[in-house]
Amino acid sequence: MRLLTPLDYGFCASLMADPETGLRWRFRGTRLVAGPVTEDSIWADAHIQYVLANRESGDPLSLATAYAADSRTRTIYAAVATRKECRGQGFGTLALALLVWRLFETDGFERILLDFPEYNLVQFPGLLEEQFECQATLTDYYYFGGSLWSRLVYALDRDSVDPSILALVGDFVRVERPFDALIYAQ
DSSP, rough: EEEEEEGHHHHOOOOOOOSHHHHHEEETTTEEOOSSSHHHHHHHHHEEEEEEEEEEOOOOEEEEEEEEEEETTEEEEEEEEEEEGGGGTTHHHHHHHHHHHHIIIIISSEEEEEEEEGGGGGTTTTTTHHOHHHEEEEEEEEETEEEEEEEEEEEEEEEGGGGHHHHHHHHHHHHHHHSSSSHHHH
């Protein structure tokens, strides 16, 4: 994983332009709309953004974003988007796990929230139900594919995470060093 840079804005634009990703990805509380990707638009309300990239080619696979940080409650939202051809291979889950580790272990947040349409549950089979707790359901909020779907908000509290999971991800971080040197300089 590496910090999002201007070189990755084309990747962000391709995520926005893909009709399926645009419908699935909640981007800072709104659906993505295709259009020009500027530094101001991509970083608005963002705390930190990472790109999970192919180790050999450097090609981006997933974008992990933490946004809408509330320093008073030490709560933050997280979102992950993955290239269509990479879905179902665990890249989104890996990007989310690394982002969660970063937000809890380095940034000191106590709660991470995910806000997404109900039809996205199939992209994280078992993960949300096992690790996150459903905090809110707005019933029949979205119309997609001929059906009405609910809007869901899931939460992960630092105290509810098995410490061995954070340690396991932490060991991976220390060995593989998926983040920039900025994290280790803090």
